[in-house]
Amino acid sequence: MKIKIYFTSDVHGHIYPTDYRDTELKNQGYLCMLNEFDKTSNTIIIDGGDTIQGSPFTTYLKNQSFETHPVAQVLNEAPYDLFITGNHDFNYGEKYLMQFIDDFNGTCLAANVKYLHDEQKIKPYKIFNFDKNYKIVVLGLTTDCINVWESSENIKNFKITNTYNTVRDIIQSLPQHDMLIGVYHGGFEYNLATGKKLSDSTENIAYKLCQDFPFDILLTGHQHTPIINQSLFGTYIAQTPANGEGYAEIEIDISNKSINSINGAIKAPSSEAHPELSLKMLGWETQVQTWLDTPIGFLDIPLAPKEHLKMALEGTYLANFFNQVQLDITEADISCTSMANSVKGFNKEVTVRDVVSTYVYPNTLVVKKVTGEILKQALEKSASYFKVDEQNIAVSEDFLKPKLAHYNYDFFSNIEYTFNLNKPVGQRVESIMFKNKLVKPEDTFSLAMNNYRASGTGGYEFYRDCETIKEFSIDIAELIINYFQEHKNVVVDKTSYMKIKAPK
Numbered sequence: 263m264k265i266k267i268y269f270t271s272d273v274h275g276h277i278y279p280t281d282y283r284d285t286e287l288k289n290q291g292y293l294c295m296l297n298e299f300d301k302t303s304n305t306i307i308i309d310g311g312d313t314i315q316g317s318p319f320t321t322y323l324k325n326q327s328f329e330t331h332p333v334a335q336v337l338n339e340a341p342y343d344l345f346i347t348g349n350h351d352f353n354y355g356e357k358y359l360m361q362f363i364d365d366f367n368g369t370c371l372a373a374n375v376k377y378l379h380d381e382q383k384i385k386p387y388k389i390f391n392f393d394k395n396y397k398i399v400v401l402g403l404t405t406d407c408i409n410v411w412e413s414s415e416n417i418k419n420f421k422i423t424n425t426y427n428t429v430r431d432i433i434q435s436l437p438q439h440d441m442l443i444g445v446y447h448g449g450f451e452y453n454l455a456t457g458k459k460l461s462d463s464t465e466n467i468a469y470k471l472c473q474d475f476p477f478d479i480l481l482t483g484h485q486h487t488p489i490i491n492q493s494l495f496g497t498y499i500a501q502t503p504a505n506g507e508g509y510a511e512i513e514i515d516i517s518n519k520s521i522n523s524i525n526g527a528i529k530a531p532s533s534e535a536h537p538e539l540s541l542k543m544l545g546w547e548t549q550v551q552t553w554l555d556t557p558i559g560f561l562d563i564p565l566a567p568k569e570h571l572k573m574a575l576e577g578t579y580l581a582n583f584f585n586q587v588q589l590d591i592t593e594a595d596i597s598c599t600s601m602a603n604s605v606k607g608f609n610k611e612v613t614v615r616d617v618v619s620t621y622v623y624p625n626t627l628v629v630k631k632v633t634g635e636i637l638k639q640a641l642e643k644s645a646s647y648f649k650v651d652e653q654n655i656a657v658s659e660d661f662l663k664p665k666l667a668h669y670n671y672d673f674f675s676n677i678e679y680t681f682n683l684n685k686p687v688g689q690r691v692e693s694i695m696f697k698n699k700l701v702k703p704e705d706t707f708s709l710a711m712n713n714y715r716a717s718g719t720g721g722y723e724f725y726r727d728c729e730t731i732k733e734f735s736i737d738i739a740e741l742i743i744n745y746f747q748e749h750k751n752v753v754v755d756k757t758s759y760m761k762i763k764a765p766k
Contacts (some may be wrong), residue, residue, distance in 0.1 A: 263392060263393055263398065263515075263516045264304060264306070264514065264515055264516070265304050265306070265392060265398070265513070265514045265516065266300075266302070266306075266509075266511065266513050266514075267305070267307075267308065267443075267479075267481075267510070267512040267514070268306075268307045268308070268340075268509060268510070268511055269307075269308050269309075269310065269311050269445075269481050269500060269509060269511075269512065270292070270295060270308070270310065270483070270506065270509045270510075270511040271310030271312065271447070271482075271483035271501070271502050272310070272311070272312040272347075272483050272484065272505070273291075273292060273309070273312070273313055273314055273316075273504070273505060274313075274315060274317055274320075274350065274503065274504060274505055274506075275313070275314055275315055275316045275317035275319050275321075275323075275333065276290055276291045276292065276319070276320055276407070276506040276657040277291055277293055277317075277333065277336055277543060278319070278504045278534045278540070278543070278547055278593045279291045279293065279294050279535055281505065281619075281626070282317060282318040282319070282550075282554060282615065283615070283619050284511070285551065287399060287531060288509045288533060288677045289332065289530050289531055289533050289683045290506040291505075291506040291535070291537045292336045292337070292532070292569070293336065293535035293540055293543070294506070294531035294533060294534060294536075295506055295509045295529070295534055296336070296539075297535060297536040298337060298338055298509075298529070298531055301321050301340065301341065301506055302762075304342050304392060304545060304625075305342050305343070305396075305724065305755065306390060306400070307342045307343050308342070308343065308344045308346070308448055308481065309337060309342055309346070309357075310347075310348065310402070310445055310446075310481060310482070310483040310502075311347050311348025311350075311351055311404060311447040311757075312349065312350040312483065312484070312504075313333060313337075313348065313351055313362075313441050314331070314333050314351050314358070314362050315351060315353045315354055315624060316350055316505075316615075316622070317505075318554055318619065319546070319547070319550050320333070320489055321551065321624075321739070322485075322546075322553055323546070324354040324358055330360050331362040331365040331366075332543060332546050334361075334362050334365035334366040334367075334641075335365070335542070336365060336539060336543065337367075337542070338366065338368075339536065339539050340365060340720065341438070342366070343368045343388075343390075344369055344370075344400060345366055345368060345370050345371070345444075346370075346371050346372055346404060346483075346581055347359075347370065347372045347402075347447065347481065348376055348404060348447040349386065349404065349408045349411060349412070349447065350519075350655050351623040352412045352417055352420070352740070353412070353416070354416075354624065355416050356416060356417075356418075356419055359422060359620050360377070360383065360496050361382055361749075362665055364383075365607040366549075368391075369388050370383065370384045370385065370402075371384070371385055371386065371387065371388060371400065371401070371402025372384050372386075372399060372402045372403060372404045372422060373386035373387065373401055373402055373403055373428050373429070373432055374403055374404060374406060374422060374425050374428035375420055375421070376421040376423075377405060377418065377419065377420055377425075378419045378420065378430040379419055379458065383451045385402075386402065386432060387399050387401045388400050388402075389398060389404065389437055389439070389507075390509035391599040395476060396440050396441075396516065396519060397437070397438065397440050397441075398441045398442075398443060399436050399437060399439040399441070399443070399498075400443045400444075400445060401429070401432070401436070401442065401445070402445050402450070403425050403428065403429065403446040403471075403721075403750040404422075404425070404446070404447040404448065405441060405443060405447055405448070405464070405465055406422055406423065406424050407463065408465050409422050410717050410718070410719060411714060411717055411719060412554045412685045413437060413626070413713065416547065423641065424464065425446075425448065425464065425467055425471075426464070426470060426471070426474075429444075429471060429475055430475075433475055433476075436673065440519050441478045441479075441514075441516075441521065442476060442477050443477065443478060443479045443481065443483065444471065444475075444477045444637035445480075445481075446471065446480060446482050447482075447483045447484055448465065448466045448468055448483070448484050448667065449466040449467045449482050449484045449485030449487065449501065449662055449664055450482065450485070450504045451463075451465075451466045451467055451468070451469050451470065451664065451672075452469040453590040453663060453664070454469075454489070454494070455491065455688070460475045460601060461664060462663040463479070464666075465484075465719075466484065466664060467487065467637065468480060468482045468499070469494065469715070470492040472495045472497040472499065473494075473495045473642065474498075474538070474766045475589075475619075476707060477497045477625045478497065478498065478521065478524075479497065479498075479512070480498070480499050480500075480512075480573065481496045481500050481501070481510070481523065482500065482501045483501060483502070484500065484503035484587070484665070485665040486502075486665065486666070487501055487503075487664075487665070488501060488502060488503050488508060488528045489501040489606060489635060489727075490510060490526045490527060490528050491526055491527075496526025497675065498524045498526075500512060501617060502528060503528070503703075506528045506531070506552070507530060508529060508531070509528070509529055509531065509719075510526055510528055510529075511527050511529055512524060512525070512526035512528065512529070513525055529661050533602055535598040539562070539722075541676070542676075551656075552673055553614055554597050554613065554614050554615035554618070555613055555614070555615060556613060556614045557611055557612070557613055557749070558613065558614060558617070558743055558746040558747065558750065559612050559614055559746030559750045559751070559752060559756055560610060560611055560612065560750060560751045560752065561608060561610050561612060561752050562610075562751070562752065562753045562754060562759070563610065564581040564609050564610050565578075565581065565583055565607050565754065566580075566607045566608075566610040567605040567606070567607045569657040570657065571655070571657055572599065572655075573673075573737040574599060574607050574648070574671050575648075575655065575762055576762075577673065577715075577758055577759065578601070578673065578756075578762050579597050579754050580601070580605070580607060580608070580620070581600075581601065581673035581675075581755060582655075582675060582755040582756065582759075583622065583752075583754050583755065584597075584599040584600070584672065584673075584738075584742075585599050585674070585675035585676075585710075585755070586675065586754070586755045587741060587742050587745045588627060588738075589675065589676065589710060590709055591627065591710075591745070591748040592627060592629050592732060592734070593706075593708075594707075594708040594709060594712040594731075595630050595676060595677065595696070595708045595709065596637070596674060596677055596708070596709045597675045597676060597709070597711070598640070598672040598673065598675075598709065598710070598715070598716075599672065599673055599711075599712070600668075600670065600671060600672050601668055601669065601670045601673075602620075602621070602666050603667075604621065604622075604667060605620055606619035607620055609618060612746060613670070614743060617739050617742050617743055621738055621739045621742060622739075623669075623714065624628060624711070624737050624739075625712035625713055625714055625735055625738050626712065626713045626731060626733070626736065626737060626738065627710060627711075627712065627713070627732075627733070627734040627741065628708065628710070628711055628712065628715075628716040628732070628733050629708050629710050629711075629732040629733075630696075630708070630709050630716060630729065631704065631707075631708060631731050632704060632706070632707055632709045632712065632728050633703060633704060633705040633706055633707075633732075634694065634701040634702050634703045634704060634705040634707075635704075636724055636728060637694060637701060637707065637726050638670065638691050638703070639724060640692060640724070640725070641691045641694065642687075642688055642689075642690060642691050643670075643672075643680075643721050643730045644671050644672045644674075644681075644730065645681045645687070645690035645691060646658060646660065646687045646690075646721075647661055647670075647671040648681075648683055650683050650684075650765050652764075652765070653765045653766075655765065659669075660721075669720075669756070670720040670721060670722075670727045673759075675757070676696070676759075677695060677696050677701070677759060678690065678692055678694075678750045678759040678761075679694045679695070679759065679760055679761070680692040680693045680760075680762075681760065681761070681762050681763065683762060683763060683764055683765055684765055684766060687710070690698055692763070697756065708731055712738060713726070713733075721734040751761055
């Protein structure tokens with residue numbers, strides 16, 4: 263007997279074959295992937311989460327009303343059997359997520375998530391029967407760091423518990439089965455090639471799950487790293503790239519209730535979209551494209567991104583502009599911002615497309631009260647982005663693995679600061695000036711940042727205990743759009759706030 267699994271994860275609302283930076287067709291998206299799925303009675307189709315947030319399509323949807331959630335319509339067409347809640351699926355609030363779950367014809371799984379209004383909405387596992395007497399249990403899990411990252415308003419009616427403890431507590435009480443498959447919206451806390459530990463947080467614990475529990479297969483996500491045909495402590499592991507740029511097709515060969523082999527491939531879809539469903543979704547896509555091309559204002563210069571390392575070394579007017587907006591809205595003393603892993607940039611004539619394809623995260627603004635000492639710690643974290651090898655400067659592995667995280671390097675405005683890369687990590691901040699005065703450890707400031715940074719994640723845990731002065735509930739991308747409505751012709755701040763002393 264052969265059983266086939268199709269697995270997608272971290273598609274981030276990419277329905278059509280486009281990344282929305284332009285109107286060119288790309289080899290990505292649900293409509294292209296499901297066009298290649300061959301659904302039979304021996305097939306399970308699974309989505310690993312981060313499904314309903316992350317593209318301009320879903321940014322547009324979150325402010326619309328609909329009878330059936332469009333993303334659920336797409337997954338129902340395959341049809342998908344399972345959906346596991348990812349951390350970003352909570353970003354647009356309870357109502358948006360629960361409509362998707364209600365409209366999805368398959369089963370939503372996450373053993374460590376309970377919906378307090380109706381615990382049947384999100385189940386811990388599902389049993390699949392093949393050839394009448396071969397049972398597969400699929401256990402769903404998600405990262406428990408949702409409790410750290412997500413706004414309390416969005417998760418107030420959900421109980422999200424420790425992922426590892428949930429597996430430990432449920433594993434012995436699972437129904438009798440012949441195969442155990444875990445689907446975990448989380449990644450690996452160790453480098454799979456070297457065995458080096460990469461993180462001590464509970465964000466990613468797939469390595470420990472394989473080490474301590476008897477999973478036959480563990481399908482993972484969150485880190486956007488393609489993994490296929492690898493074994494870890496006897497568990498077959500897999501992970502897909504993000505944004506619908508590839509899916510996993512896994513075939514399990516079974517005889518006499520024994521697994522003979524598991525073989526898979528990460529497959530990039532063609533740009534050929536599902537014809538009937540494309541037509542059905544066309545009304546939404548047309549609305550999205552029209553919205554994206556809406557002009558909203560003008561800049562005195564175009565803001566084109568450079569390579570991430572170059573921006574970190576030289577500064578970028580794009581970061582200056584983001585900070586300019588944040589300072590205007592919050593009236594804070596200082597502002598910090600970061601660049602997504604992939605950035606479009608702005609033309610001089612700015613459209614909605616420029617904004618939502620450049621500031622891609624659903625972050626909100628927070629103002630924290632910080633001391634000069636805390637400010638120095640934050641700058642030291644950013645200074646650790648640089649790996650210095652003799653006279654060569656590269657990006658530190660800490661920002662590349664276990665997940666690409668250029669967004670953990672912060673650019674600051676309204677202070678002048680110097681990094682000396684001749685010094686070791688943790689001792690690189692040579693000076694900090696505010697209004698032409700040297701910053702002392704006991705000085706206090708108001709610092710504008712996004713809510714992800716304010717949570718202390720990504721090496722900024724010192725922010726967690728800092729007093730919160732203000733919080734803004736509107737997404738930063740929407741605040742940028744509103745800023746253009748108030749300032750139609752924007753002169754970008756061209757101040758050089760940072761100096762780098764390069765290796766000699």
